Amino acid sequence: MSYVAPVKDMLFNIEHLANIEQIAQLPGFEDAGLDTAQAVLEESAKFTEGVLAPLNWEGDKNPSSWKDGVVTATPGFKEAFKQFTDGGWQGLQHPTDFGGQGLPKTIGAACGEMVNSANMSFALCPLLSDGAIEALLTAGSDELKATYLENLVSGKWTGTMNLTEPQAGSDLAMVRSRAEPQTDGTYKVFGTKIFITWGEHDMAENIVHLVLARVTGAPEGVKGISLFVCPKFMVNKDGSLGARNDVHCVSIEHKMGIKASPTAVLQYGDHGGAVGYLVGQENRGLEYMFIMMNAARYGVGVQGIAIAERAYQKAVQFSKDRVQSRPVDGSIAASAPIIHHPDVKRMLMTMRAYTEGCRALASVGASAYDAAHHHPDADTRKQNQAFYEYMVPLIKGYSTEMSLEVTSLGVQVHGGMGFIEETGAAQYYRDAKILTIYEGTTAIQANDLVGRKTARDGGQTAKGIAAQIETTEAELAASGSAHALAVAKRLKAARLAFIDVVDFVAGNTKASPNAVFAGSVPYLMLAGNLMAGWQLARALLVAEKQIAAGNDAPFMQAKITTARFYADHLLSKAGGLRDSIVEGAESVTALALEAF
Amino acid sequence: MSYVAPVKDMLFNIEHLANIEQIAQLPGFEDAGLDTAQAVLEESAKFTEGVLAPLNWEGDKNPSSWKDGVVTATPGFKEAFKQFTDGGWQGLQHPTDFGGQGLPKTIGAACGEMVNSANMSFALCPLLSDGAIEALLTAGSDELKATYLENLVSGKWTGTMNLTEPQAGSDLAMVRSRAEPQTDGTYKVFGTKIFITWGEHDMAENIVHLVLARVTGAPEGVKGISLFVCPKFMVNKDGSLGARNDVHCVSIEHKMGIKASPTAVLQYGDHGGAVGYLVGQENRGLEYMFIMMNAARYGVGVQGIAIAERAYQKAVQFSKDRVQSRPVDGSIAASAPIIHHPDVKRMLMTMRAYTEGCRALASVGASAYDAAHHHPDADTRKQNQAFYEYMVPLIKGYSTEMSLEVTSLGVQVHGGMGFIEETGAAQYYRDAKILTIYEGTTAIQANDLVGRKTARDGGQTAKGIAAQIETTEAELAASGSAHALAVAKRLKAARLAFIDVVDFVAGNTKASPNAVFAGSVPYLMLAGNLMAGWQLARALLVAEKQIAAGNDAPFMQAKITTARFYADHLLSKAGGLRDSIVEGAESVTALALEAF
Missing domain, CATH: 1.10.540.10 (Acyl-CoA dehydrogenase/oxidase, N-terminal domain)
Structure with a gap:
């Protein structure tokens, strides 16, 4: 399998x-x-x-x-x-x-x-x-709900997000696609959209495109963008499919990875205008698009975890099968499966710890989302919403960045075979690279983390989470086991580094934006690292209790070892990141443009 | 261009x-x-x-x-x-x-x-x-020299290295190809060799294969391996080409990158035996092969620098052309080339600092090689040889590992366009991944660093280099400029971390090999990082003097800024690595095999 x-x-x-x-x-x-x-x-x-x-x-x-x-x-x-x-x-x-x-x-x-x-x-x-x-x-x-939702939810039809245009990637203010109001309340949509994932295909009867465009006369910039539904096939009153709409796939991209997923260039309105239906109100399109984006960002974070897991499993299997060289400790007097070599273990443990740490973080984030949407108490909803929103750029940014390292290690474990396409490890390496880019690059996630999630509330949400982490440290200290104490030491050091950075960000975003944004991605990496390490520290505490209760010792012991590895080898990066961010901003932006 | x-x-x-x-x-x-x-x-x-x-x-x-x-x-x-x-x-x-x-x-x-x-x-x-x-x-x-060297040196013929077999990659003890002595002093060679770079092609008239094989009756393991020359075409006494030798390319690999370079499977002796000529003495093949390997390892390190440079240049060009969003500091009141965004600068500076640091290290390594081979004084030769040999695994291992990060950042700077093959950034990302694998994986370089280059002399060479670094720190202190002092601070911290690790490695390789080899690659990364940062610190001192002398201030100022960036953002990783190595060995090897 x-x-x-x-x-x-x-x-x-x-x-x-x-x-x-x-x-x-x-x-x-x-x-x-x-x-x-x-x-x-x-x-x-x-x-x-x-x-x-x-x-x-x-x-x-x-x-x-x-x-x-x-x-x-x-x-x-x-x-x-x-x-x-x-x-x-x-x-x-x-x-x-x-x-x-x-x-x-x-x-x-x-x-x-x-x-x-x-x-x-x-x-x-x-x-x-x-x-x-x-x-x-x-x-x-x-x-719109009555017309489209049931078939989208069943999967009879599929949906797309149409944001990007050749000149408008991260910068949606530059969207040029336009929508002309018609007398019947519909719009005619014109423009070119690129990088549309599954923008055209044969797996479903209809495709429901959600499209950003400017209504004639709308303000410039992001305040003049509206959101439209443009179906591939028009939908009749009885729900049956009607005429083909004027949206056409003119090409798909030749990509490094995720090759089975067609990335479409869609042309709207070349034959008179694509029929579009306004979603919500005019000029509020970006706001609605962010609803999609936030769900998708969490989802892309999960993709990072997912591909890391697959790469890990493949590497484990290879390292148990492939026989090369004797173990350095002399424990086997013949060539042995390479999993016996400490550096192969280091690579596998790195892959495992990253993956389990990010999975735990995503799971806790999902739980906060559920409470934020379903809890009867308004304050609890609000707290959970703030927690979730803080975590989304970390789940997206950190889990996808880590997936690059994990899939690279996955190739590395395979040695020369990893570079041969038939082996399969290379596919994960190529596929993963899109994850730090789409639905907002890591830098865009970091902008969100700095601006909306940290500077806006003066670092209060971040500090509140740090206080929860301190509680976990106390619980680790109370456990008193060697593993718990070792993890507590690294967790504390990472938390203190994090607090320094939060203070730096909250204190300087307005006065020295270049200095803060020079460290925005390192801040994201430090915060993501800490949050994932924190969840594994919590997992360690659970595992110790489960072992004490006689439950599934092998699994629980592995969880403890993985948490310990994470602390020793990944959380230990936090101090260096703190120094880079807090003391290293100047050298990021000092070089004259013509010197590049 | x-x-x-x-x-x-x-x-x-x-x-x-x-x-x-x-x-x-x-x-x-x-x-x-x-x-x-x-x-x-x-x-x-x-x-x-x-x-x-x-x-x-x-x-x-x-x-x-x-x-x-x-x-x-x-x-x-x-x-x-x-x-x-x-x-x-x-x-x-x-x-x-x-x-x-x-x-x-x-x-x-x-x-x-x-x-x-x-x-x-x-x-x-x-x-x-x-x-x-x-x-x-x-x-x-x-x-052999008379027959082959002139045409190899001119490039009329090309050469190959035939080490790997399906069951023998890093573990050359498992080489099974065999050589039967003939009465005329030649050998007949039989076996299958894989991963032979440019093992067959049409660019040269002849191909000179250097092949590892076991002479009939040779000892098992690496002590029974001999080295042979097997030309593609036999060479007549007058230097003209004769019959085709019995070595044939049965297939080439479908690889993730370096696609133009044919990676051949070579079959020796399927039609009676390939004529082989012994190089040197029987059973000393591995020793000779290491001559090739060491030259090639340095060369592969240079490949890492080379592809990083190309990726950097492409990213700089794109970031000057691509217009997206306003700068966060309000310095431009319209969408601007993305090089104005601090995180893009951070990525470009990271690429630049890594590349320049590793280039400086490789240049200094080459200089030591020249002195080791040409200096009239035996002691000076010996010192330079020890310095060069210490640096080879770092130049190979660190420069190639950094090329993975640099080529990944190169794609990242391009955003979505980076994932489209036609853009070209993806090729560098795919090509680079072989560099940490061939001519000995990073782990193999790290084994060399730990075993032959550190443990064998009790860390003396490493400590001697650390003393030279301390001298550079003193020179930085004497300069007294803000940049020099900031770099000195990071250099000192990294050097102290390095010394801790060298002591740990030298002190524990025999008694606790698992603990030492669990940290072997992190040690290589720390050492490479320090050595490259050291060379940029030396470059900073040169640049300050050149500016004082009125020479090429813009170039020299850029060198100072790059050295400062390296110290703030890359040397700052050293402490975390030290902690991982010295305090984190246990968790690398603790997980039960069946738990993976």
Whole structure:
């Protein structure tokens, strides 16, 4: 089997770190306890391992292809997508009102990881549909909801996000696509959109494009952008499909990775205008788009974890099979599987610790999201929302950056074989590189972290989280075990480094923006590192208690070792990052432009 | 122009850090002063920029191809290789006795960087020939030298290294290819060799394979390996080519990068045995192979620098062209080229500092090599040899690991465009990944660093270098400028971290090999980081003096800023690495095998 879903680790997080039983007490989640989580995850594991994972390498060898405006997905994808939708997986987290299963994100995120581990190119299609569904749920009229939601939630139709234009990438103020109001209340949309993931394909009957454009006469900049629904096929009153809309795929990109996922250039309005339906109010498009973006950013963070997990599993398997050289400690007097070599263990442990740390963080983030949306108490909702919003740029930025290191180590463990495409490790390395770029580059996440998540409240949310971490340190001290004390030492040092940086950011964003933004990505990396390490420290405490209670000692001992490794080898980077950020800003921006 | 050779930076290193005028006083290098260096580098720049660089992307799109045992290089490569050999570039560093130019490595390495920046796939062919030449010069009989060297040095023929077999990668003890002695003093060679770079191609008239194999009855393990020359075509007494030898290319690999460089599977002896000529003595093959390997390891380190430079140049160009968003400091009231954004500057400065630091280190290493081989004083030769040998695993390991980060940042600077193959940034990212693997993975370099270069002399060489670094710190303190003091602070901290690690390694390799080798790669990264940062600190001191003397202030100021950036942002990682190595060994090897 090329992928085995880490159901046990996921359930450990869901039960002990994300506290699923508390979530199951929230209104609407009454049936979503640990038993449900286990049943859903096991079903998801079966499907992703058996159906999606075997198609992953095929998608790389035989990418989705374009001919005369028609995109054909990699052989096997259409059938797999039908099984995906038949299984109800698209609607997992969406409201039962529109045919979804209404499960908490705490459960849904784990399933999302499995889909992405199994086949990241495939997974992008439902990920984008999720974003479209969120936007319509939040801002769509009743008519739009009635027309589109049920088929999006079932997966009969898929959704896309159309933001980017050749001159407008991170800078959406430069969007030029335009929408002309028509007398019937619809709009005609004109323009070119690029980098549209699954923007055209043959896996679903219809594609629902959510498109940013400017209504004629709208203000310049981001305040003049509106959001439209442009379906590929018009939808008749009875729900049947009508004429082809004037949106066409003129090409797809030749990419380094995620090759099965067609990245479309879409042309709107070359034949009279694409019919568009306004979502919400005019000129509030960016606000609605951020709803999609935030859901998608969390989702991309999960992709980082997912591909890291897959790369880890492949590397472990190879290192148990490949026999080369004797162990340095003389424990085996013949050439041995390379997993016996300390540096191979170091690489595998690095991969494992990063992946488990980020998974734990994402699980806790999902739990906060669920509480923020379902808790009856307004203050609790607000606190959880602030916690979740702080974590989103970390989950996106840190988990994807770590996936670059993990997939690179995955190739490295394979030695020369890793560089041969047929081995498969290289695909993960190539696929992963998109993750630090799309849905906002790491720098864009770091801008969000600095501006909206730290400077805006003077670092209060960040400091509040630091106080929670201090509590964990006290619990580690109370445990008193050698591992707990070692982890507490690193956690404290990282927390203190973090507080220095938060003070630096909160204190200087207005007066010295260049200095603060010079350290924005290092701040994100330090914060993400700390938060993931913190969750593993909490996991260590749980594991110690579970061992004491006689539960599953091998798994729990491994969790402790992994937490200890994370602290010793990854949290230990925090001090250097602090120094770079707080003391090193000047040299980032000092070089004259002409000297580059 | 897609590549502009950094001649100025190279000459700065050659003049001020590698002290070319001292090398020009060594016997044999009388004509190799700064003027010669400048003339050679400028000629090399013209050739690599104009001829080799434009073929780089073509090689990725249109890789070398195999059909019926014949490998055809990417269109244009054969003609370019003819120009390369006509220009005398293959013989740059080789003895004048065999038609070479006999220039010092200090000059040759800079030219090698250019060839690799321009076209890494192409550059591998002469790099492998260099190794074959070195081995024959050192261990070949007069007859072998007379038969092969002149044509290898001219580039009329090319050379290869045949080590790897499917079961024998890092572990050469497992080599199974065998050689049967013949009555005429030749051998018949049988076996399968894989991963043979430029193992078959159409760019040269003949290919001289250097092959590891076991003579019938030889001892097991590495002590029973001999080295043979197996030419593709037999060479007649008069030097003309004779019959085809029984070595055939049965396939080439489908790789993630360096696609124009054919990676061959070579089959020896399927039709009666390939004629082989023993190099040196039986059973000493590994020793001779290490001559090739050590030359090649230094060369691969230079490849890391080379591809980092190319990625940097591309990223700088894009960031000056691409307009997105307003600068955070309000200095421009409209969307601006992205180089105005602090995080883009951080990425470019990181790329630049790594590249310049590793280039300076390689230049100083080359200078030590020249002194070790040409200095009239035996003690001076010995000191330089020890210095060079300590640096080789760092130049190979650190420069190639840094090239992964630099080429990844290169893609990142391009945003979404970086993931599109036509942009070209992705090629560098894919190409670079082989560098940490071939000619010994980073872990193999780290084994060398720990075992032969540190533990064997109880850390004396390492400590001696640390003492030299302390002298540089004193010079920085004496300068007293803010930049010099800031760099001195980081350099001292990194040196102290390094000494802790050297003590740990020297003190524990025998008693606790697992603990030491768990930190071997982090030790290599710390040592490489320190040595590169040290060279930039020396460069800062030179630059301050040059500015005081009124020489080229803009270049010198940029060198100071880059050195400062290196110290603030890269040397600052040293403390975390020290903690990981010295305090974190236990958690690397603690996990039970079945828990992976």
